[in-house]
Amino acid sequence: MAAEAEPTIDPIHQFNITRYIDLHIGSFDVSFTNAALFMLVVLAAICFLMIYGTSRRSLVPGRLQAAAEMAYEFVASTVRSSVGTEGMQFFPFVFSLFMFVLFANLIGLIPYTFTVTSQIVVTGALALLVIGTVIVYGVYRNGAHFLNLFVPSGVSPVLLPFIVLIEIISFLSRPLSLAVRLFANMLAGHITLKVFGGFVAALLAAGGWAVLAPLPLAGTVVLTAFELLVAFLQAYVFAILTCVYLNDALHPGH
């Protein structure tokens, strides 16, 4: 790989956390880092889109208003179709998650920015929030019937213990896969972009081989477009899986 042949290009370096303001409360490190800064940027971008975009409320929407309305309609129809109308009480939750993940992914694609969702601590916290909501609301609403989630109906008694075991394992792997999917997609995508960028630099530095440099450059352009798709897709997948898990909390019987 060019990244290894060229020691100056380090594909992992972009994920380093740097402290801007050192802060310690007790034994906790609550420093203001680049991750914190970009989370605030993401929040500001979402607030700008939703508040400024819907401030004029014209009958024929402008670009910003159309974007805000499309995001709202899109998430609302996703929640309605996968959890049902009684799931709409969770719409603000799913919408916040979707917008945060989407904007974090999109802002991370701009060169020299920091991708918040490429840190597993961020995606892990989001996934634990989702699963925590599912468990707390499921037990609050269904009581012990929530455990029906692990016992599918219509399974022969011989198979039932194994099925229950598999259901429990699959439930436990949900927060893990939810967190790692988003994190790994962002991490792998950004590393790939960096490595392809490294190919360009390495070829340009390699004398006559410089004529081949436009090839990886074109690859980088195509990959950036692909990453744009992935950024949206992962936000959508995160939102729709949240809906599916919330649906389990509302209707635990299979």
Place this chain on the structure above:
Amino acid sequence: MDPVAAKYIGAGLAAIGMGAAAIGVGTIFGNFLSGALRNPSAADGQFGRAFIGAALAEGLGIFAFLVAILLLFVMK
């Protein structure tokens, strides 16, 4: 065997799992597309389900990726 070499070989072996996940995702979208071309009017309603399936299939490949990343960067 040299432990460092074993680490890198292990990471490479773990990466094979991602190819298996690629087969799974390809099967899901291939079947979705062939179904959608047979009955295009029903395709939009099943779009979300195709993505749920793809996300679940991908999730298992992601675990393989996780093993590779853990081997490369966490194991000393």
